[in-house]
Amino acid sequence: MPGAAGAAGAPERLPAPGMWATYRMIAGMWIRSTLAYRASFAMMLVGNFLVTAFDFVVIALMFSQVRSLGGYSFAEVAFLYGTSTTAFGLANALLGSIDKLGARVRDGTLDTLLVRPAPVLAQVAADRFGLQRLGRLLQGLLVLGGSLLALDVHWTVLKALLVPMMLLSGTAIFCAVFVAGAAFQFWAQDAAEVQSAFTYGGQTLLQYPPTVFAKDMVRGVTYVFPLAFVNWLPALYVLGRPYPLALPAWFAFTPPLVAALCLILAGQAWRVGVRSYRSTGS
Amino acid sequence: MTDLVELDGVEKVFDVRRKTGRWRREKQQVRAVDGISFRVPRGEMVGYIGPNGAGKSTTIKMLTGILTPSAGRLRVAGLDPSRERTRMAQRIGVVFGQRTTLWWDLPLYDSYRLAHRMYRIPDARFRENLDRCVELLDLASLLDVPVRQLSLGQRMRGDIAAALLHDPDVLYLDEPTIGLDVISKAKVRQFLRDLNAERATTILLTTHDLTDIEQLCRRVMVIDHGRLMYDGALTGLHEAGESERTLVVDLERELPPVRAEGARVVKVEGPRQWLAFPASASAAPLVAHIAAEYPLVDLSVREPDIEAVIARMYEGPRVH
Ligand SMILES: Nc1ncnc2c1ncn2[C@@H]1O[C@H](COP(=O)(O)OP(=O)(O)OP(=O)(O)O)[C@@H](O)[C@H]1O
Ligand SMILES: [Mg+2]
Numbered sequence: 007m008p009g010a011a012g013a014a015g016a017p018e019r020l021p022a023p024g025m026w027a028t029y030r031m032i033a034g035m036w037i038r039s040t041l042a043y044r045a046s047f048a049m050m051l052v053g054n055f056l057v058t059a060f061d062f063v064v065i066a067l068m069f070s071q072v073r074s075l076g077g078y079s080f081a082e083v084a085f086l087y088g089t090s091t092t093a094f095g096l097a098n099a100l101l102g103s104i105d106k107l108g109a110r111v112r113d114g115t116l117d118t119l120l121v122r123p124a125p126v127l128a129q130v131a132a133d134r135f136g137l138q139r140l141g142r143l144l145q146g147l148l149v150l151g152g153s154l155l156a157l158d159v160h161w162t163v164l165k166a167l168l169v170p171m172m173l174l175s176g177t178a179i180f181c182a183v184f185v186a187g188a189a190f191q192f193w194a195q196d197a198a199e200v201q202s203a204f205t206y207g208g209q210t211l212l213q214y215p216p217t218v219f220a221k222d223m224v225r226g227v228t229y230v231f232p233l234a235f236v237n238w239l240p241a242l243y244v245l246g247r248p249y250p251l252a253l254p255a256w257f258a259f260t261p262p263l264v265a266a267l268c269l270i271l272a273g274q275a276w277r278v279g280v281r282s283y284r285s286t287g288s
Numbered sequence: 289m290t291d292l293v294e295l296d297g298v299e300k301v302f303d304v305r306r307k308t309g310r311w312r313r314e315k316q317q318v319r320a321v322d323g324i325s326f327r328v329p330r331g332e333m334v335g336y337i338g339p340n341g342a343g344k345s346t347t348i349k350m351l352t353g354i355l356t357p358s359a360g361r362l363r364v365a366g367l368d369p370s371r372e373r374t375r376m377a378q379r380i381g382v383v384f385g386q387r388t389t390l391w392w393d394l395p396l397y398d399s400y401r402l403a404h405r406m407y408r409i410p411d412a413r414f415r416e417n418l419d420r421c422v423e424l425l426d427l428a429s430l431l432d433v434p435v436r437q438l439s440l441g442q443r444m445r446g447d448i449a450a451a452l453l454h455d456p457d458v459l460y461l462d463e464p465t466i467g468l469d470v471i472s473k474a475k476v477r478q479f480l481r482d483l484n485a486e487r488a489t490t491i492l493l494t495t496h497d498l499t500d501i502e503q504l505c506r507r508v509m510v511i512d513h514g515r516l517m518y519d520g521a522l523t524g525l526h527e528a529g530e531s532e533r534t535l536v537v538d539l540e541r542e543l544p545p546v547r548a549e550g551a552r553v554v555k556v557e558g559p560r561q562w563l564a565f566p567a568s569a570s571a572a573p574l575v576a577h578i579a580a581e582y583p584l585v586d587l588s589v590r591e592p593d594i595e596a597v598i599a600r601m602y603e604g605p606r607v608h
Contacts, residue, residue: 020408022374031405039394118389120354123377124406281356281370284302285349287341288386 028124029100032132040136047138054141058095061213062087062149076217081156082245083215088150089169089237090212093176094205095143100177101131101184102139105198108191114286127185127276157245165244168258175261176236180205182268183233185276192279208233216242216250224250235264292458292490293328293351298360299514300346320346322514323360330457331488333480335505335522337495339602343514344494348460351492352382365457378407381451385463388447390435396446397431400453407454414453421449424479440467448476452483459483461493465500477503498598512602531592531600532564535574540583548577559585567592 023031040047065087069080078086107130110116119129159165187201194200208227216224216238228234228251242249243258300321308314321343328334336344349355350362353369353376362369369376382389390399404414422428425445430438438446444464451459461480465473481504483489495501501508501522508525510518518525525531535551538560545553551565551574565574571589578584 019375019378022378023406023408028406031402035391035394035398035402039398115387117349117354117384118387120373121352121377121380121382121389122406123374125374283354285354288345 022123025125025128028128029132032129033135036132036135037137047136050136050138051141054138055145056141058091058142059145061091061210062145065213076215078215078217078245078247081153081158082247083213084149084153085157085245086215086237086241087213088146088148088153089172089176089241090209091146092143092150093146093173093236094180094209095140095146096173096177097180097184098205099139099143101181103133103135104131104184104188105191105201106130106133107188108195108198111192111283112195112286114288116283117285120280120283126280127188130188159245168240168244171259172237172240172261175265178265179232179236179261179268180208182265182272183208185269185272189272189275189279192282204231204233208236212237215247221250228253232264232268235261290330291327292330292365293326293492294361294363295327295347296325296361298324298347298350298362299358300343300350300355301358319514321350321357324511324514324516325360326509326516326519328490328492330490331484332507333484333491333493333505335493335495335501335508336511337498337501337508337598338511338517342511344511345462346514347511348382348462348492348494351458352380352460353377378454379457381454381456381459383444383447383451383459383461383464385444385461385466388435388443390443390446390450392436393434395432395434396427396438399435399446399450400431403450403453409454413455417453417455418449421452424482425449425475441469441472444468445472445476448479452489455487456489458490458492461491461495463495464493465495465497473497473500480504510598510601517601525597525601527568531567531597533567533571533592534590535563535565535571535578536588536590537561537563537578537582537584538586540585543582546578546582548574548581550574 062084065075065083066080068075069083073079075083104127107116110119110130116126119126122129154169183204184201187197187204190201191197211219211227212233216234224234228239239249239253240258240261243255249257298321299319302318302320304316304318305313306316324343324347336347338344346355350357351364351369353373356370364376365379367376367379390396391402400418403409404411409417422431425448427445427449430442430446435443435446444467448461448464459480465476468476477500480491480493484491484504491504493500493505506521508518508520508522509516510525534554537546539546540559542559543561545556546561546563548563550569551563553561554564555562563574565571575587578587
């Protein structure tokens with residue numbers, strides 16, 4: 007009889023899937039289901055590309071009137087834009103669904119994710135994954151590639167290595183912001199807008215040179231909310247520009263450390279959030 | 289027999305804020321579960337019943353690891369559900385009557401395919417379990433239908449199948465027959481009975497349909513206001529609830545209420561009278577007495593109604 011194992015004692019269970027395995031299986035399921043409608047998928051991808059490219063059109067239009075922005079040339083601003091948009095685009099493609107968490111907490115549907123043998127974070131993040139989200143990422147990479155060709159920079163090995171490093175740690179920092187923002191929604195279920203202010207808002211901020219912002223603003227995103235480590239600090243080193251705050255040059259190389267720290271803190275906040283989850287009465 | 293589910297003095301307190309004035313908000317505590325202890329051995333099928341707001345769903349949410357208990361000790365298969373949530377999830381199946389665990393916008397089969405991978409069910413086992421559920425729960429024609437298009441009863445059967453593909457040790461069912469028609473209810477009950485008999489799956493079931501309990505569970509627990517009021521055999525509920533049987537007598541004509549020792553008249557309607565007497569007492573002496581003293585035409589005895597018994601328990605005095 008097939009049930010004999012159950013009666014005799016607990017059958018050995020394989021370890022539950024981890025974060026990344028869970029993410030892949032759920033995202034894969036959604037990709038399969040959206041690819042069934044190829045035409046609508048292609049349209050959404052193009053739409054996503056165009057909508058997000060609008061930000062760059064604004065910058066290009068500005069440069070048709072002025073020669074520099076905060077002392078930065080078009081190619082330099084494009085470099086900032088490209089790094090910020092690529093890092094954010096990747097983080098957003100990975101974790102963009104996470105801002106639905108507040109709604110799930112409010113209506114109690116998080117219950118159903120908690121009874122599955124997989125990390126809740128991966129389940130929430132991969133829900134409704136759509137390849138059209140890659141539109142923003144593509145667009146950012148395109149602008150970044152263009153700026154690298156146009157830039158008048160004396161490249162060294164160190165500077166060349168700094169570019170991929172900044173994209174990876176920038177993505178990680180944005181991911182941490184997404185996770186922390188979602189964790190916050192365990193307590194304030196309507197905080198999705200607050201989260202967008204830091205994610206979408208942060209991305210836009212970093213697309214411009216720090217010299218166009220007030221000093222206090224720059225201090226805030228450097229010392230308090232470390233968005234400046236996404237691209238400003240390393241990018242300004244690549245461009246050979248002084249950072250508006252008096253910081254030693256080696257700060258340009260700290261983004262991986264800052265990213266790791268942010269991820270650890272965000273992960274901790276998330277765990278506390280899950281434990282405080284109280285479901286609903288019905 | 290080992291105990292699969294163990295609760296010792298488990299409590300769950302919710303802090304809620306209530307508006308008490310225009311500006312004032314008062315913090316209040318709701319003791320949803322207030323010190324519950326019980327054990328369930330492997331292979332048992334237990335009914336967990338109580339009025340609305342008694343704390344049934346809250347108990348199940350703690351058992352499944354969704355909620356962390358405020359106090360007390362809770363173990364399922366030796367695991368602490370909320371701390372070892374993912375390991376716990378591999379060993380349990382959960383069906384919420386009110387809420388689906390299926391993927392809402394995708395075809396039913398996608399939910400099963402994902403479960404296959406997520407629970408790491410061996411291929412042969414998955415096929416076998418799925419085929420069995422599809423056959424017994426009549427799912428064959430529903431597999432390609434998006435979950436959101438399923439009717440309540442179809443969705444519930446789909447949910448039950450999803451909870452069983454990975455051979456759980458314990459199955460929790462929170463109102464699994466809500467909204468099902470008579471035939472579906474019978475099918476689901478038969479399915480659960482077989483599951484329990486053949487696979488020794490431990491089942492904990494909450495319901496407001498006492499027929500579910502009567503047909504499935506030898507043991508029943510009654511909770512109210514977060515406390516366990518009764519834990520024992522279904523038949524024992526009668527004694528616990530001091531239940532009474534009813535003797536209905538038809539007399540020749542309208543008469544004043546019958547006087548008989550050990551029974552009292554609860555209702556008079558023309559020549560027909562209803563007498564209540566303890567369920568534990570025999571009806572014979574009572575019948576003999578009335579036949580001797582009154583012009584008796586006809587009589588019948590009504591067994592106590594389990595629903596009435598439980599309703600009386602709910603309303604009975606509460607020890608706090
Ligand atoms: N998330 C929550 N926040 C605040 N109070 C809650 C929460 N969940 C449940 N409660 C309260 O706890 C008590 C028990 O609720 P529970 O859902 O466990 O009852 P139940 O026995 O399942 O009732 P029903 O038969 O209506 O489903 C109720 O008073 C309810 O208002
Ligand atoms: Mg309930």
